[in-house]
Amino acid sequence: MVFSDLLFIYFFLPACLVLYYILRNTTYRNGVLIIFSLMFYSFGEPVWVLLLIGSALVDYLNGLFIAKCKKRRSRAAVLGVVMSLVINLGVLILFKYSGFIMENVNALTGLSLPVRHFTLPIGISFYTFQTISYTVDVYCGRTRVQRSFLDFLLYVSLFFQLVAGPIVRYTTVANEISRRRFSIFDMSRGIERFIFGLGKKVIIANTLGNIADKLLSFENAPVSAAAAWAGVLMFSFQIYYDFSGYSDMAIGLGLMFGFHFDENFNYPYISKSASEFWRRWHISLGTFFRDYVYIPMGGNRRHQILNIAVVWFLTGLWHGASWNYILWGLFWGLLVAIEKLFLRKVLDKIPSVFAHLYLLAAAIAGWTLFYFEDMDRLKQCFSGMFGMNGIPLSDDITVSLLKGSCFVIIAAAIFSCPVCRTAIEKTEALAGKSALAYTAAKTAENIILLGILAASSILLVKQSYNPFLYFRY
């Protein structure tokens, strides 16, 4: 199941809310959340739900083991971390990368070993990272061990973030697992976030994604320059609205049930450098690699260039078992490294509009690498972008597609900037000034929310197929 699904919005979510809030006791409420989470997951993965529970059990035991060793000041505690890493990464490699590895081994050695592609259990890239963060944090003493398996299972399986992130660290929610306070403000903000996220996904991401797919699905005929540029641009919007919309919904759901997750996106397209972009894009993944790979490897104190290369290789690889993702990761790594060497100083000095343009160009180039798993088509797209396909630069289909959805495209561009957040902040500031103005602003806000919810629901009746992009990871 996905959040942008009528069955979720009008059946699963209300049922969960009602049962949750009927019960007053946190233990029972946690029980409700675990049951609904496992149901949510088993909806898409009826078999691999056992893998999820198994994975939780393994790291729960690893945590206990590490804590016990540490209490005795035994150095065997590190074994717990190693075990956690081996098992989690082993599972991840088996399901996600074994086919890719075998293919490359075959290509390199000329052998023809059997290549088996597993279907990827949903969310495996996210929850394995979450449980790794837990054992490492217990080992490093950043958090206390969780002694209740059910509480730990709740952390791992919580349906808000289970299938497509954000990667919530155990430390973030450790306290809220056993103690949550209901706040009407949280609830209200949660609903708001959820609906905004839904609109981002259904109204913007699906529309522009549809255009991108149409423009970039060239097979027999060469792609025109307009189609290539517009297609990649639409994809750049799509992937942002798709993924950040999902994160908004996850964070919103968390708030509805009393959990406070960290932000996962912070208007990445307004960045002025690659490093800034990655502090604003998929923040939970960036910080994960920073805290669990980059810094343990020595950060910027030892062989920084190597550390950067490894982190960005892994970032790319995490997104998919294909060379284009690795290329994409290394591309960003290269930009970050160059910025560290000298470009940062240049970017600081030039007028900021050029820095913005630099970042946008980098992002678009990056998403082009990201979109095409097939290297031939990637080449065709690039040569199309520079008008080297020997056909007219524009074509009717591109023009009419863009025209036909131009209001959504403009909205996508505007809402890539923090206008919404500013508007909400301004509205809240009105509360202390004028009752009338505040009431008016709040009413407007609710009407907008209603409109987004209604429009999204209606569009969903038509769109029977709308998976989230990040379900692939």
Add this chain to the structure above:
Amino acid sequence: MGYVRINLKADVRKRTAAILTVSLFTALFIGMGAVSLILERPTVSETENRELETLPDFSLKSYLDGSFAAQLDKYFTDTVPYRDKLTEYAAALENAKGIPAPQFYGVETLSDEPTEENPVQPPVPVPAQTEQTEPPAVSEAVVPSYTSVPHEETLAAETTAVSESGTETSGDVSEFLNNGIIVNGVDMYGEKAGIMLFGGNDKQGQRYAELISSYKRELGDGVNVYNMVVPTSVEFYLPQKYAKYSNSEKREIEFIYSKLTDGVIPVDAYSVLEAHKDEYIYFRTDHHWSDLGAYYAYTAFCDAIGQTPPALSDYTVKTKDELFVGSLFGYTNDITLKNNPDTFTYYMTKSPFSGETFKYDTLTSAGRNVIYHEYASGSSMYGMFLGSDGIHVKITTSAGTGRKIVMFKESYGNAFAPYLIDSFDEIYVIDIRYFGKNAVQYIKDVGATDVLFINNVFAANTSKLIDGIERLLISPTGTIVYTAPPETSSVPVETDQQGLPIGQISQTQPPQQTVQGQPLQQTQPPAPNQQTQQPQQVQPPPANTQAVQPAQTQPVQQSQQVQQVTAAPATVAPAATAPPSATAPPATQPAVTAPPAPAAAVSQTVTSPAG
């Protein structure tokens, strides 16, 4: 103090606002959820012309493989209460996403013009040739070929549509080879229209022409074979700037006509339609032509058969009150089409006639013996003519020309057929996609003087339809058994043959039973076998029931020999033993008429050596 008071006030306001927001939306989620469970869920979509998803049955297996959850999800979304209304709103929302612009649905730039480079599959006039490609052990020598239904799914869908909505569907857009649809960039008769783009090519066209030529070859000089390939709206109304998205139909029609041999007479519908292109001869929202377009094509046909058509004023002209939004809307859901509906005008002949309708599979009466289904409405208004494609129609007229015509068509032919009332004494309308019998045999059986193939150019380029033409040509069994029977078996076979044609079914009441009698007799001996067959008989068997005989790897003559040997005793037996019509109660009809192919095959192979 003042500051604190303001803050307190602000806090109260914020709290009130939050409570309001929370109450509003939780009530909405929960209320809508409850309402969506209580309200009745639709089972069919009128606008989309399809059955909606159904609630899955829970089983451990379906749960574990994920199909239960997937189906539940589909069901919930697909059967939202007021679905048709909501999808209409969705279409309006889609439209509001930007400035109205030409919409391209599934359109691709056609990179190259159609070519003849690819060698064409030779048409197969001799049945023996294809028998080798058929799967073995399925023999139907005595099962009447009427009983097989080639496109079971489509037929099933249509039957449902009939029963649910009271009107009939009229063909499925996606059946035809197209290069997508343009909406909004094109005008027809002064209003915005949708146009389906033509993506056909010579490869299929050549096969089509060669197959029709082989019909003529099989039928000989006694029967005139006409071929009319009808252009569609794209040819006359597509703006020049979009020409690159559609191949030329004129070129393709000329190509097909140039490949006709053996004296097939081409009918030039193109010129007359082109001459009247300013008149309302096609629909803006549907992929069919209008009744007026069909009339002009009929005048072209009259030229070919040497008759003078009645003038338009000789017909009763009627126009539906209800506006028509057709298949192109169902296909694209483009609101522009909904906003520019068609007017549906039709021309009814004043000449007397009587119509009979039959089901293709059982050849039993289809119930309503009507030609003009004037109650047809909604998106299936084109079903006005002859009703559904899945119904086989015979029209008896008082034209007095002494000519009988068998017409092979897809849905374009539906509007055309009634015009023939003034030209032929008997008209047999056969949809290529649903008929299961050997067509040449059939034409001879009904004593037709003329045969017309009428197809729109998309259909004439669509491999599925062409496969149908080929299937009818080489089709069953019957041919071999009937045409070259050994002396002894000729009598029962003759009887059998008489039972088959439709014309006699309407005259003598129980001939189907004579026909059924044979499989019944055949299948009865292995009783358990038949038992197991029975439940499945509702579904027509797969295409291999067409198989004429066990596939042979031996030379052709030998395989024919074998068949005659196996078939002859089998056919003799039932006819000789008893009058089957007496023993076969009508109640068992459905079970019997569906071809229990494997059972028949088994029983036959078992009994033949014994006989």
